[in-house]
Amino acid sequence: MPTDASTAAKSPPHVITCQSDNCPNGKPPARLECPTCHKLGITGSFFCEQACFRENCECTLFKSHKQIHEFVKASAITNPFPSYRFTGSLRPVYPLSPRRVVPDHIPRPDYAEDSIPHSELKSGYSGSIKILTKQEQEGMRAVSRLAREVLDIAASHIRPAITTDEIDAIVHEACIERGAYPSPLNYRRFPKSVCTSVNEVICHGIPDQRKLVEGDIINLDVTLYHNGFHGDVNATYPVGEISEESRKLIDTTRRCLDEAIKICKPGAFFRDLGKVIEPIAQKSGCSVVRQYTGHGIHRLFHCVPNIPHYAKNKAVGQMKEGMCFTIEPMINLGNRHDAEHWPDDWTAVTVDGNRSAQFEETLLVTADGVEVLTRGP
Numbered sequence: 001m002p003t004d005a006s007t008a009a010k011s012p013p014h015v016i017t018c019q020s021d022n023c024p025n026g027k028p029p030a031r032l033e034c035p036t037c038h039k040l041g042i043t044g045s046f047f048c049e050q051a052c053f054r055e056n057c058e059c060t061l062f063k064s065h066k067q068i069h070e071f072v073k074a075s076a077i078t079n080p081f082p083s084y085r086f087t088g089s090l091r092p093v094y095p096l097s098p099r100r101v102v103p104d105h106i107p108r109p110d111y112a113e114d115s116i117p118h119s120e121l122k123s124g125y126s127g128s129i130k131i132l133t134k135q136e137q138e139g140m141r142a143v144s145r146l147a148r149e150v151l152d153i154a155a156s157h158i159r160p161a162i163t164t165d166e167i168d169a170i171v172h173e174a175c176i177e178r179g180a181y182p183s184p185l186n187y188r189r190f191p192k193s194v195c196t197s198v199n200e201v202i203c204h205g206i207p208d209q210r211k212l213v214e215g216d217i218i219n220l221d222v223t224l225y226h227n228g229f230h231g232d233v234n235a236t237y238p239v240g241e242i243s244e245e246s247r248k249l250i251d252t253t254r255r256c257l258d259e260a261i262k263i264c265k266p267g268a269f270f271r272d273l274g275k276v277i278e279p280i281a282q283k284s285g286c287s288v289v290r291q292y293t294g295h296g297i298h299r300l301f302h303c304v305p306n307i308p309h310y311a312k313n314k315a316v317g318q319m320k321e322g323m324c325f326t327i328e329p330m331i332n333l334g335n336r337h338d339a340e341h342w343p344d345d346w347t348a349v350t351v352d353g354n355r356s357a358q359f360e361e362t363l364l365v366t367a368d369g370v371e372v373l374t375r376g377p
Helices: 005-010 035-040 050-058 063-078 117-124 134-155 164-178 242-260 272-282
Strands: 195-198 201-205 217-226 229-238 286-288 294-296 303-307 324-327 330-333 337-342 348-350 357-359 363-367 369-372
Touching: 005 330, 117 294, 117 303, 134 164, 134 217, 164 217, 201 217, 201 330, 201 357, 217 242, 217 357, 229 242, 229 303, 229 363, 242 272, 242 286, 242 324, 242 330, 242 357, 242 363, 272 286, 303 324, 337 357
Parallel strands: none
Antiparallel strands: 195 201, 195 217, 201 348, 217 229, 286 330, 294 303, 294 324, 324 363, 330 357, 337 348, 363 369
16 A cells, blocks of 8 residues: 655654553653563563563562463463364473573584484495494493483473473483483474373374373383483383273383393394284283384484384394394284374374383393393382
8 A cells, every 4th residue: 555655754653651550650661671571472561660670570469460471371382283183182282392402512413403314314224234342332331321310310200290391301401411412302303302202192202381190101212322322211101190001001011122122132033023022912902003113223313223013024134242222112002003193293193092102222232142221220
């Protein structure tokens, strides 16, 4: 629409007066903006001087301005996928907290800045399985011990009312304290430092503002990068009192992993791990997820071998002394082994909304068997 320039030039500028309910100066024009309002995107929140700002925000009798902050924050905590048809009762609660910062002095993997795992892509996720040198094996032992420490610390905080984002902060700080980088952070754009998979989430749950409630189950998947090596471990935990069905699922999943570890030794076939795992799951009325597998791990977060957890798979390779890899069966209640993903492109859930559990250890094949590098106390 055309505008009369002469008229526009004569229009008085918009004046913002002091927003303090108790301004002693008669609400004059103001230029001091509330920093919290600026961060939350609330416009027009200005005060004439610091005293007015403090009076309005900190006085025990007049909290109207702080109430605005709380209202906006509460309004922003929503389900970000309103049109998605969820398979179960769990809902994401956004906004996500800002990406956590890793101090500059901590060495980081090659994907830390641009999210692209260059070394993994160069390997093509194929080729011969790496045999670790004695020095590399010591590197894996060290990082795996740290990963177990961090997992145990995070698990000790599991309780009703804690948010998965708070657990993420605990994991992040515990990694930093150990001079380690939290491997999930910015790996293929994963936004957090740990995976928190609740109830029907199979794996790769993104920590958010949802509070855990009595009866939930939660998997914490912790990976650290330290001195050039990754150590990977996860476990599923009850939140308070849980149902007998959920307890049976957790126990079955742990048993699947433990029995699979027992057959690991030089000469064992990777394909045979699924032969051990699937019958145990099926006997308990459960199914084995097929989309996700165990994997090789060392200087690369994910590499060969590829390790399915179901029977009649076609995994390639035999175990040899010095090989390092994870076994991490994901077990669903019921007979549905398939998964689908939330629109965040990470969170994998059961298609029928039934619960899922997972356990994982990082393993090193030795001359006469296997060493569980991430073994707990």
